[in-house]
Amino acid sequence: MxxxxxxxxxxxxxxxxxxxxxxxxxxxxxxxxxxxxxxxxxxxxxxxxxxxxxxxxxxxxxxxxxxxxxxxxxxxxxxxxxxxxxxxxxxxxxxxxxxxxxxxxxxxxxxxxxxxxxxxxxxxxxxxxxxxxxxxxxxxxxxxxxxxxxxxxxxxxxxAPNPVARWGEVRAFQARLIDRLSRADEVRLTTAAGTDLRLSVKGRSWSNSDAKRNMPSGEVFTAPLETSANGTVTFDVPTLYEGVLVRGVTLTFRDGEVTDATASEGQDVLHAALQTDRGARFLGELGIGTNAGIQQPSMNILFDEKIGGTVHLAVGQAYPENGGTNTSALHWDMILDLRQGGRMQLDGEDFQVDGQFVESAVH
Incomplete structure (x- = not known):
């Protein structure tokens, strides 16, 4: 091609x-x-x-x-x-x-x-x-x-012979995911590398991102409750932010706010971003990548956050259409790969294991 x-x-x-x-x-x-x-x-x-x-x-x-x-x-x-x-x-x-x-x-x-x-x-x-x-x-x-x-x-x-039709298939698949996610309260993310983060999405709506706003796309996302995130998450997919490589970001949350932030590379950029404004230290988005056409990182967030088998969290601005109220000039997506030893649970029930959705989540 x-x-x-x-x-x-x-x-x-x-x-x-x-x-x-x-x-x-x-x-x-x-x-x-x-x-x-x-x-x-x-x-x-x-x-x-x-x-x-x-x-x-x-x-x-x-x-x-x-x-x-x-x-x-x-x-x-x-x-x-x-x-x-x-x-x-x-x-x-x-x-x-x-x-x-x-x-x-x-x-x-x-x-x-x-x-x-x-x-x-x-x-x-x-x-x-x-x-x-x-x-x-x-x-x-x-x-x-x-x-x-x-x-x-x-x-x-x-x-594809008909790209619009393929995006229609993505939309239908993601609608089935949203049907289950919309009934959830607590989301828990864990990985073998030590991530253990809980947050609430109760009452928040989910968006079906079918490439109308991002091309490419392939994700569903929402705005977590602003004060609900507690625990620690280590993002294992490196990114470029403002042209600078940032790798190995670990964030610790208490009642929704980032209380500790480290990076193995690009820590000064991370700290500067979190100081953009008050809202930069709170989550604005939880997203789940579904694009089967993207299976490897490319150091570009437009693609990498859509990788099938990953989730991403954004610090900063929330989308009001999802019910989010956090405001910030920052919106920085960071990616967590669940394909090797990762798990996403909804109210204690498995939703995604090792990057694969459990059968009940898609039927």
Whole structure:
């Protein structure tokens, strides 16, 4: 399977944001994604939409974080807010790039906080975050570019005769999981490596993430009760955060709040992120990955949190539609692999063992 920007663009325009005649659609991307940007621009025009292309150069955000004055770093111009509100839908295309050396984690956290009011998830009901495969993405994943393009295509089901139908199958499977999860109160996560964490999801709704907002997707998620998390969790899948490798994160929770945080690598970034604001020390999300097309980490959270047989927890912002009330400029997903010695229980009953759902959970 060779990655096809035109096939990707069709899936984004028709399925992810359902572009309609007259829609003003924001497409934001690095110049590294030009093949997909061009294909998406043509596709949106063919649908009668009004695409607005916003290109950035690789490293542009890092330059803002490094050189901007305090006022520019921390606040938005009113015109930026008005502009962001004037779109009917938005598509943001990620392009993995080499990490920028010497960035101050505190300034990066301040920039995120300043940009929060124009987050697409806050402004537009139709938004999507996707990725264009680059050489750097392949390098980070330990693949050749051809292998990485194949990996990306399969994760999005672009290799299927009908990608939309495949995402429909994912939606139906996840609906069966949600039927059981919606009746749960306590969730307990344990691993052979020492994780033992309990939290409550009682009364919270679950979202069926079928790639409308993230392409690829394949997860169900909710917002845990804000003060319910107790115990310790060690995340065994490394991630890149703000371009910095963070590995071996262990968080200890007491009544919902992170009381201790360590990392074998990238601890300064971890601590800076948790100091973003008050809400950064509480959980905003519990997610369960189901994408069978993703079976190995690629050092990109958009893909890695969807790996079948994993769960992820996010510190920071919760999604209000799930009933969550935690607010933060931070939303950082960290991944726990359950495929070797892991267990997820709902009110004391096995729901997932060694990365496999028990039969009663899916029927």
């Amino acid at each position: 060779t990655y096809d920007p035109d096939r990707h663009a069709t899936l984004l325009a028709d399925y992810c944001v359902a572009a309609q005649p007259g829609d003003r659609v924001l497409v934001s991307a690095s110049t590294l994604a030009l093949p997909l940007v061009e294909a998406l621009h043509r596709t949106l025009l063919q649908r009668g939409a009004r695409p607005v292309i916003r290109l950035s150069y690789p490293g542009q955000v890092e330059d803002v974080q490094r050189y901007a004055s305090d006022a520019v770093l921390d606040t938005l111009h009113p015109g930026d807010v008005d502009d962001a509100r004037a779109f009917d839908a938005s598509i943001r295309i990620l392009t993995p790039t080499p990490s920028a050396p010497g960035l101050d984690p505190q300034r990066a956290a301040r920039y995120r906080a300043g940009q929060a009011p124009i987050s697409p998830s806050r402004l537009h009901p139709r938004w999507n975050l996707t990725l264009y495969p680059t050489e750097e993405g392949a390098r980070a994943a330990g693949m050749t570019l051809a292998e990485y393009e194949d990996f990306v295509a399969k994760a999005m089901f672009l290799d």
